[in-house]
Amino acid sequence: MKENKSIPATNFPLQGGRGLLVILGAGESGAGAAFLAKQKGFDVFVSDFGAIANKYKQQLQEWQIPFEEKQHTEDLILNATQVVKSPGIPEKAPLIKKLREKGIPVISEIEFAGRYTNAKMICITGSNGKTTTTSLTYHILKDAGLNVGLAGNIGKSFAYQVATENFDTYVLEISSFMLDDMYQFKADIAVLLNITPDHLDRYDYKFENYAASKFRITQNQTPADHFIYCIDDQATAEGMKMHGSNARLHPFSITNELESGAWLDRETLIIQTNKQQEPLTMSINDLALQGKHNIYNSMASGIVAKVLELRNDTIRESMSNFRNIEHRLEHVAKISGINFINDSKATNVNSTWYALESMPKGVVLILGGVDKGNDYSMLADLVKQKVKAIVCLGRDNARIHEAFKDILTEIVDTTSAQEAVYVSYQLAKKGDTVLLSPACASFDLFKNYEDRGDQFKKAVMEL
Template structure:
C-alpha cells in the first residue's frame, strides 16, 4: 500500500507480548463491549481490571463477579489504571477526558475493543461504517451471509460484544458495524471487506468541530488494507468522493451509484440494481420494487450489501431471496401498525438530521412528523424541501422545542408541543387522515424525556397500540 498519512494511523501500538509476569489490561467502561473485552482478556491470561465512572448495569456486574474479574464503579482510581500495560477504552469516552490524556502522556496504549479482539481471531472481517445506514446495512449483510449458510457472527455497534464472541465462538466471518469512535482507537486491525456508506456531519463535537477530522476518522476503515482486500464506497456521496481524492488505497475499489453506471461495482438501470465485481462472475440484477427495504437510501444500503455478497461469491438466488425477505431492525423505519388507515412508523434511532432526511425521503406525502429531544446544534435547513413536499404537521416531543418552531415556522400548517410519547401519539393520530403516515423520526437525542432512543421507540409503540 502506498504510504499515506490520511489512511495509515499515526501511531500504531503493536500487540503486546508477554515476558515473564502477566500483563495488566485495564478496561474503561463496563458496558457490552467492555465486559466482553474483560472476558476475552481473562481467557488470554491477562491481569484484568474494569473501571467505570458510572454505575455498572446489574447484568454486567453479575457477569464480572461470576468470572472473578476485578472492577470498580462510579470512579476511576488512577493508581489502579495508570499501571496498565494497555487500556481498552469504551467508544463513548472522548479523547479529551482527563484520564485518557494522562494515559496518552504516560505512553500507555489506548485501543478499542475491536482492535483488541481482532488479535485473537482469524475470521474474515466485513466492516461497515458511515454516518447513516450502518445498522441497516450491517443487519442486511449478516442476514444474506447467514441465509447463504456461512458461519458468521454479528458484532460491533450491534448485537453481542465482538470480544465475547471471539472468546466463546469460532466464526469464519464477522459482519461488524463500526462507528467513527471505534475507528479512532483501531491501529493494527484490518478489514478484509470495508464498506463506507456515506459521510455527513455528525458528532463534530468529538472532532474539534472540524469536518476534515471526522472524515479522516471514517477513512480509517481502509487502513492496513492490501490488494487482496476490498473497499466498497458510495460514488454519489460528495464528502466520500472528495476524501478519496487526497488519499491512496491498497484495496480493490468497488463503488456503488444510482446516478452513474459504474463497473465493477453496483449501479441502477431502469429501476434494476446491477452488480459486477472484478471476478469473472455472472452479474447480479434485481428490481428495486422487489427489495424488502424501500426508499432511495435503502437502494444504497442494498447495493453495498449486494457487492459484499458478490465478493464472497454467494449465489444470486440467495442474495435476491435475502434482500426480498429481510426485516429491518427495531427503531429504524419500523412499521408499528395501521390504524384507521393511518400508518405509524417508529424511526426513533434517527438521532441526527441526516437520518430524519433519509426517513422522510422514503415516505409518501401526508406525513405527521414527530421531531425533537436533545438538539446537538442541528441544522434543520436540509429538511426544508422534504418538509414542504411531504409534511402536513409537526408534533414536537421534547423539553425545549424552540429551535424546531423557528426552523419550520410557515412551512407546515401546525407545529404542536408535547411532553410524552402517549401525548405525541394522541395528537398525531388526531391530526392525521386515512392514508397519512405518523412518523417518529426525532433528529435529536432522547435523553431529555427518555432513557435512550430504544426507550423512546418502545414508549411510542406502546402508545400506538393503546389507541
C-alpha cells in the first residue's frame, strides 16, 4: 500500500480557473467540499491543523487534490478567493481572524454546496433531538417514495452528495456552528426543536448569542417557505418575539391546542397544516419513539410530511415503524430481565434529562466523561424519581458525586465500559433499566461517543 503523503503547499499549481478555494479541516464535510469544488473548476487546497484520517487522505489523493496536515501554510491560505471552514474551527482561531481582516469569505460546507443544487431543503436544528428528528423525517419521506438525501451533521457529506447524486429533496441536520457560516443559503422548510444552553464557550458565554445562531435557520425564508417550531420551548418563544419569521408558521405543542401545527388531544396526536386537507390523527401509543421529548420530535417530522402533502396513512405507518438511530436511546439487550439502553450520544445534561424523562422507575444511570461545565442540578428531580444508583464512567467524577451525594447512597466510580456494565448489572434487578446516558463528552476514555457506545454494547453482550 502506498504511503500517504501530503502535497507541499509550495508545489501547489494554480490553474487560474475560478480562483483558489481553501478548505480548512479534512473530515467528512471538508473532503466532500473539496471534491465538489474541484468538480466545479476551482483550484482547491485542503489544510488541516491536525492529522487527517487515512480514509480522507486516500480520497484526496485519488481525486488529485493537494492537501497538508498538522499545519496551516498561511501565505497560501490568505491568498484564497474563499474558504470553506470545518464547523469545529472556532471564530476566535487566529487564522480565521486573519481571513476576516482580509475580507476573504469564510463559509460552511452547507453554504457552499447549496449553491450547486436546486433540491428542496428541509433543515432541522435544535439543542437536542435533531439527529432523531432528521432521521425520522428522512425515513418518512423515503418510505413515501420521495427521491431524498440525508446529510449535514449525519451521513455522507452534503457537498459530496451534491457532486455525485441527483436528489430532489435533502433532509439536513444543521448545528449552530454550521449556521454561523451560512449566509445566502435558504431552507424551504426550517425546523427549530428547542434551544437549551450548549456550546456557550463558542458564543462568549451568552445564551442570547447561541439562541440567535439557532434562529439563523430561518434566514432568507420567504412567505412561500415554512417554519416549524416548538411553542412550548421558552427560549424559542422568546426568540420568535425578537427574530420573527417571514415564512408560514407551524408551531407544535403538547400542552396547548393550536389552530394550525401539531398538538395533543389527550393521547391523540393531531397535525393540521392546511384547513383544506384532512388532519393527521394518531395515538401517541402507536409512535415508534416513546417519551415526551420524542412526541415533540415526531410532531416536527409529521408537520414536515404534512407540509409536503404526503398521505396520512403513509405518515402514520412510517412514524410507527421507525427504528431509532444508533447510540440514541438504542435498546441493546434484555438480560436477566434487565433492559440495557445505549444513549452514548447524550453528551450534554439536557440530552440526559430527555433520556431519563422517557424511562420508567428503577434506573441504574451510567454518567460521566469530559464535563463541559455541566449544571447537574436540572437532573436532580428525575434522579430522585427514577434512579436507584449512578455508575460514573470517567477519569474525574468529583462533580457528579458532589451533585448527587445527598440524593443517592450508591454512586460508584469505574474507568472502562466493561467495568461500568458489570457494576451496573450487579446493582440492577429484574425489571430495572441500565441506561448509558453520560451527559459528557467521551474523550477522556474513548475516541468518540460512537466508540463509547460500541464498547458499552460489546460489554453488555459479554455478560
